[in-house]
Amino acid sequence: MAQASGDMTSRTGRRLCAALSMLGDADEARALLVDLCTPGELADLAQRLEVATLLSEGQSYVAVSAATGASSTTVSRVSKCLLHGAGGYKIVLGRLDERATSHPGGVAEAGLDQGAAAYPGENAAHRPSAEVAAR
DSSP states (O other), X not given: OOOOTTOTTSHHHHHHHHHHHTOOSHHHHHHHHHHHSOHHHHHHHHHHHHHXXXXXXXXXXXXXXXXXXXXXXXXXXXXXXXXXXOSHHHHHHHHHHHHHHHSTTTHHHHTOOOOXXXXXXXXXXXXXXXXHHHO
16 A cells, blocks of 8 residues: 655655755755746745745734735644754754854845745846756
């Protein structure tokens, strides 16, 4: 019987996790995400990360929903993950905070303000590097 597609303990789930852990920088991550996900999936992932960011800053569900356009169900689901999940949001949010504060130029120099576009052509900042594109 085939494993559920969301089962990260399956062979394919473990392979995906291994692939993600091999990415060297944001350009490589962007290139893989663009290849793996539809524009809607990328928008959903980015929205969930923003929801997690705002919730971790102490904003209310209503404020987070208004700021991100996320449904109350999405905000609630992300909140449950922050409180009782596997810890992925906390790891990533902590590292994003470290990166932003460790660069003298703040968020811009850390490369964290690249815009909201997800696909090449929408925003030049989101195109894979020449090295990644040549592969």
